[in-house]
Amino acid sequence: MGWSSMSRTLGIIGVLGFLIAAFTPFVNVLARWQATPGQLEPAEAIVVLGADSAGRDGTLGTTSLRRVIHGIVLHRRGLAPLLVLSGHASPEGRSEAEARADLARVLGVSSDGILTESGARTTREEAERIKELLRPRGVRRILLVTDSPHMMRARGVFERAGFEVLPAPTDESPLLVSRAPEDRLQVLRRILQAYAARFYYRVAGYL
Amino acid sequence: MGTFLLGVIGVTSVGIYILGSRGLGLSGRGLPAAVGKMLECIGTALVFFVLNLAVTMTVIFISRGLGEGLVSLYLAGDVAWLILSLFQAVTFQWWRELSRRGGENAVNRRR
Numbered sequence: 001m002g003w004s005s006m007s008r009t010l011g012i013i014g015v016l017g018f019l020i021a022a023f024t025p026f027v028n029v030l031a032r033w034q035a036t037p038g039q040l041e042p043a044e045a046i047v048v049l050g051a052d053s054a055g056r057d058g059t060l061g062t063t064s065l066r067r068v069i070h071g072i073v074l075h076r077r078g079l080a081p082l083l084v085l086s087g088h089a090s091p092e093g094r095s096e097a098e099a100r101a102d103l104a105r106v107l108g109v110s111s112d113g114i115l116t117e118s119g120a121r122t123t124r125e126e127a128e129r130i131k132e133l134l135r136p137r138g139v140r141r142i143l144l145v146t147d148s149p150h151m152m153r154a155r156g157v158f159e160r161a162g163f164e165v166l167p168a169p170t171d172e173s174p175l176l177v178s179r180a181p182e183d184r185l186q187v188l189r190r191i192l193q194a195y196a197a198r199f200y201y202r203v204a205g206y207l
Numbered sequence: 208m209g210t211f212l213l214g215v216i217g218v219t220s221v222g223i224y225i226l227g228s229r230g231l232g233l234s235g236r237g238l239p240a241a242v243g244k245m246l247e248c249i250g251t252a253l254v255f256f257v258l259n260l261a262v263t264m265t266v267i268f269i270s271r272g273l274g275e276g277l278v279s280l281y282l283a284g285d286v287a288w289l290i291l292s293l294f295q296a297v298t299f300q301w302w303r304e305l306s307r308r309g310g311e312n313a314v315n316r317r318r
Contacts (some may be wrong), residue, residue, distance in 0.1 A: 003303075004247055007254065011246030014253050023209040179208050193284040200268075200280060 022181035027188045036151040036193060043080045044139040045115075046071050047130055048170070049123065049146040049154055050087035050096050060099050063147060068100040069168045071145045072107050080143055083109055084133065086117045086126050123154050123197075124206050127161040136165075143168045146190040149194035156198075156207040244300070251290075252296035257290055 001009075005145065008176045018028050036141070048071035051064035060068065083104060087096025095118035104114055117133055120126040141164045146154050148169040155165045178184065201207045227233040260283055267278045 007247040007250030008243060009247065010250030010253050012250075014249045023213065171256065179213060189284055189286070193281060196264075196283065197280050 002022075021188050022184055025179075027184040027191075028178075031148070031187050034079060034152075034194075035148040036155065036167045036169055038168050040074065040079060040143070040168055041166055043141045043143045043166055045082035045137075045141075046074050046080045046143045046145060047084045047133060047145070047151070047158070048086060048100065049126055050120070051147075052096065060096065060103070064096055064100070065103075065143050066170045067147065068103060070168065072104050072109060074145070074168060075104075075109055075113065075142055076107075081113060082115060082134075082137070082139065084115045084117065084130060084142075085111055086120060086130065088121050089120050093106055123150070124157050124201070127154075127157040127163075130158075131161040131163070140164055142166065145149070145170065147190075149190045153194065153198045153201055153207065157201070229286035236277055248293075248296050248300050251300055252293045255295045255299075259292055263288075 002189045043185055048067050051067055054062040064087065071085070072112035074080070085097045085100040085104065086102060089095035089098075095116070097112070097118040101114050101116050106109060115133055117126065117129050120129045142158070144151070144154060144163075145159055145168045151167050151169050155167055158165050179185075198207065224235075224238070228235050263283045267280060267283065270278050
């Protein structure tokens with residue numbers, strides 16, 4: 001098979017793949033299939049994983065905000081006495097964890113109930129550092145807050161760190177049911193990223 | 208929303224076809240070949256995309272293995288890879304096309 005016919009065949013596959021992903025409910029079905037259902041039960045701590053660094057002025061990104069607000073809501077519902085907020089600092093800005101803690105205090109969470117962790121840069125490092133933070137307090141059962149595609153890998157490393165994990169995925173139903181082509185492609189990209197990261201964690205022996 | 212988008216693309220495609228065939232005098236028989244060239248270009252872009260991702264993942268794994276700072280895995284998911292790969296593919300396809308035409312012209316001159 002020459003270059004032209006091979007690239008033409010790949011082109012047909014690429015165009016068909018794009019049309020299916022963007023203009024059919026395939027991605028919505030895939031997203032629902034791989035989503036981890038929430039298990040919202042009383043725990044000893046709510047752990048909100050980092051998403052992106054806070055800006056220089058402490059501004060949080062959309063994913064970070066969605067996660068921390070979900071964590072605050074669970075805390076206000078009395079599901080756990082401790083709210084652990086993770087998120088590292090960018091070189092030019094303050095840490096995401098601190099920006100989230102400020103938001104939690106403004107929304108009525110007492111300072112005594114908030115713990116922050118800003119040294120970890122990966123999910124595995126978050127699990128290790130949060131284990132060091134919570135072990136002296138005797139915490140074992142946690143509600144883990146992150147978005148759905150990230151949950152499977154995050155749950156694996158936290159369980160490996162010795163926690164009993166109750167998944168509390170952020171509600172992403174607007175994205176899961178969206179019929180906008182751009183949203184579908186974005187969801188597909190995140191699912192593929194999550195699978196690639198899980199593959200890396202397995203190869204590296206973290207899972 | 209998707210149907211609307213496809214509808215607009217369909218209408219403008221028909222408009223471009225009419226403009227091309229009647230206004231610019233382009234041959235209608237050349238259209239399937241043009242679609243074929245477009246597919247070749249997309250296929251080439253996919254090849255470059257996979258190549259770029261493979262190089263990126265290798266660099267990430269090596270840098271992590273050596274402990275040389277942390278390169279995020281999410282870098283590999285940036286949409287810019289796709290667009291840059293398309294630039295590479297268009298350039299490569301035109302390079303092949305022009306080289307082939309150059310070769311054909313040289314043969315014709317010899318005749």
